[in-house]
Amino acid sequence: MQASLKHPNFTSAILEWYRIHQRDLPWRGSRDPYAVWLSEIIMQQTRVAQGTPYYRRFLERFPEVSDLATASEEEVLKLWQGLGYYSRARNLHAAARKVAFEWGGKFPESYKGLLELPGVGPYTAAAIASICFELPHPVVDGNVFRVLSRYFDVDIPVDTGPGRRHFDQLAREVMDPGQIGRYNQALMEFGALQCVPANPDCASCPLVQSCGAHAAGTIGQRPVKQGKTRIRKRYFHYVMPIGPDLQTLLIRRGGPGIWQGLYEFPLLEQEADPTPAEIGALITTHCGTRTTIGTITRFNDAPRVHKLSHQHLYTTFWLARAEGLPEGALPLSEAEELPVPVLIAEFMDTVKNSYF
Template sequence: MTKSASFSGILLRWYDNNKRDLPWRETADPYAIWLSEIILQQTRVDQGMAYYLRFIDTYPSVKDFANASEDAILKLWQGLGYYSRARNMHHTAQTIARHYRGMFPADYESLLNLKGVGDYTAAAIASIAFNLPYAAVDGNVYRVLSRINGIDTPIDSGQGKKQFAILANELLDASHAGNFNQALMEFGATLCTPKNPGCESCPFNKLCFAYKNNKIDSYPVKKGKVKIRKRYFNYLVIDHGSYTYLSKRTANDIWKNLYEFPLTESSEKSDLQQTLAESQAIFPLQTQLLLEKESDWQKQVLSHQHIFYRFIYLKIVGKIKIPASLLKVNKKDIFNFAVPKPIEKELSKCNWF
């Protein structure tokens, strides 16, 4: 095992010389730190930066964030995925505005009680904003510590999470908690990377178990892969003159509270006639729909699901009875709605709107 004092000293010196210039590192504002941490969870810095800057510019304070509508938050979040995080952030901002007078709580336990704030995020805010001695353990930290120490306990097990949390807190430099956590995460993100890490220039290569034993690719260890669910979405894009129709996903499912074209979901890639017949469950029989075109099947990969989808363009002929579940939208206004990635991609390349 690495020794706390020598490890933190080496790490902090490396960080001083190699850290990236990032805007959320120029502030101790817990709101900015919270925003950056949520955005950057499973999102690369180069992608997340633009979102962070847009949110900070649009909502300079947590009160501004709290006062926004959920639709506005989801629209600004569009493209990042994991929309439950945006909804949780909105809920948390409102909680802070109402119960904490617009100020983030300055203790770990209160941070942990905020919706969408887990052990890692609470530790990151507590340490970086308030310099409290809590180690923030993310995927980068798992990778660095498992490689250096040769820990083969699965990181996705309860035992593994406990073991790494204990080790990270033992190594933590309590007097520089915020910098230590940022340094360890930065080290994993830029040097001790999942593929092709910079072992030759690593300041820990003489201590690193994985490097000395040629086992870099063996760490960290996971129990097993998550079973992937396959789903098939048939989107119905309705041409009604200057208008089309959207529905809002309100069920406790992916893309909750985002807007999309009405759809039928099937257990496999269904043929067109079958899909058109199923569409009558959405539009009453007296509505006549004329097929204009259909797209090829495409694929959207989510963490635990693979969504296969296509777009079927239909033109309304004659009268229509609008189901209460659908929203009539002027085509020129459709870009104002927060939509899932498949819809966003289709809108960006289609001149129909």
């Protein structure tokens, strides 16, 4: 093994740990840029246990990048439903189209070229470049920040420009030039399974004798972050119009913002419960003046809290009997086929069993 000259003990220990403890994941061992890229996009800000079934479904439905490129955006969003961060799905589709229609179906074999793909930043480009093409680019994600900041006991905030540059350089120093892709995967896996955020099992760690934070008693303070993102509270009132033939209406959500391109019921965003007049005005806005509203029923007594990374949505659903719904109204069975946020999918499932 050709180990790093600067920190050979660290490098060899990580690789040996990985040989013993690596997980058997469906994309692991592949050097196919399409499979690696797909796995990296799906796993961004997603737990492996949650993302793996999506990876399998996408690869089964779209075995080649050309299959993904020729699919409709709605189909891609529907398959992505429940995974969150829907901009990833739109970028996934746009990147597939770029590869298929502009680059002849071949992914670029350079770090710089990979950065031209929508949704691919430095981390994802480094992962694909190193795993598929053995290019010397370190992969620095949250797991790697944590491992390096603890082992070298670094107190520079990781969420600053100087911090990112420092850790990028540090990651280069410990990288094994003889097996770059495998080493990058090993370091990320070590952070995911061994050097975990809370209560790591330091006694079983192969690096415990040389770990700076363990010696200094600073494991719990590493990595350092400059500040936390403030959570925004929002109050959503969704109104589900129900026609005499049990049809309903969903509207495609525009952007920017959350859930761009997904479908939702007519929405009022306000903290106070809407009045019947406000609900009537909302339905008129989306359905036209020919639609009339009858009985209005509050579906959930207490708002349902749906937590996103930087927002908490306090959501209440209302049922409104309606006459004269517009041409775009659908039976609930067809509405369920549209890509919707997971909280609306769960509501439709509940309301179907209760009222339809």
